[in-house]
Amino acid sequence: MDGEEIAVTECYRSHAPLVRGYLRHFIPKQDVEDVLQVVFGEVWRSRRRYDPSRSLEGWVLGIARNRAIDYLRARHPATVPLDGVPEPSDHVDPARRLDDLDQVRRALRHLPEVQREAITLAYYGDLTQREIAERLDVPLGTVKARTARALHKLSTVLEAA
Template identity: 55%
Template sequence: MTLGERLARGDEAALDECYGTLGPLVRRHVGRLVPGHAVDDVVQAVFLEVWRARGRFDPACGLEPWVLAIARKRAIDQLRAEARHYRRTVPLEDAARAHDDTAAVDAACDVRQALAVLPAPQRQAIVLAHYGQLTQREIADRLAVPLGTVKARTTRGLRRLRDLL
């Protein structure tokens, strides 16, 4: 039984193993998206949601892309919360100079929606490459597919994303 299947069945030891296996990957991914002071909180929120949403997980779709998608969503939530807080605390005269992350958050939402339309193999390859920062060789090894298959999935997926965006 795979780690994802054990997690979906509610095995608490699987959550510990998931954290041990995917924690560093999630931490790197989240660290690129949110300020350093918020990384630990976001990582904790990710694995809390992994546990709470385990019933919605489909082991056939792959555990890593699912967890990374949750991490991306929680990172965006953190950025939005900080932006709301910042807007409330910035004096009115400084508000005009305040940095607005709204466009970046909107773009991230558009990309997430476009990724959801892609076939699962293409989405998985792109998510692991971009968000997981894995090379195509590492993706091929992790998914146990030939390197050419990963390259084809990535290329087709990126073309489709370009058309969707």
């Protein structure tokens, strides 16, 4: 694998959960993975157009937004109105949003692995606590306890930041 392939693979690994969550707001659940693959196919094809001085997350979400619009245009117009597809940053300052996301990512590093896994599956994987319990093969109460402890620890770490 060359450096570009490694970079795009790392981009997918770190941004696919965010893009998947974004697409779930507009695309039917059964089609999200297909559109996600189209998005990262375009990331690969357009990799030389990326300006490293700008936000990678914003660039990828911009591609995701465009592919979501393409998907919605190809469907029956009454399914989801296109004006319902907000800009990725919507009403929040993009620089502030990226700073907040960076703080959350750093705060996640302070959690024990089992708590980080529960939070990641819940917020980035968009899974319910029951689905997390099934995926991890642990009791539902364990997932609830891990999530509660993780959220408490995250709030403490983020307040101190």
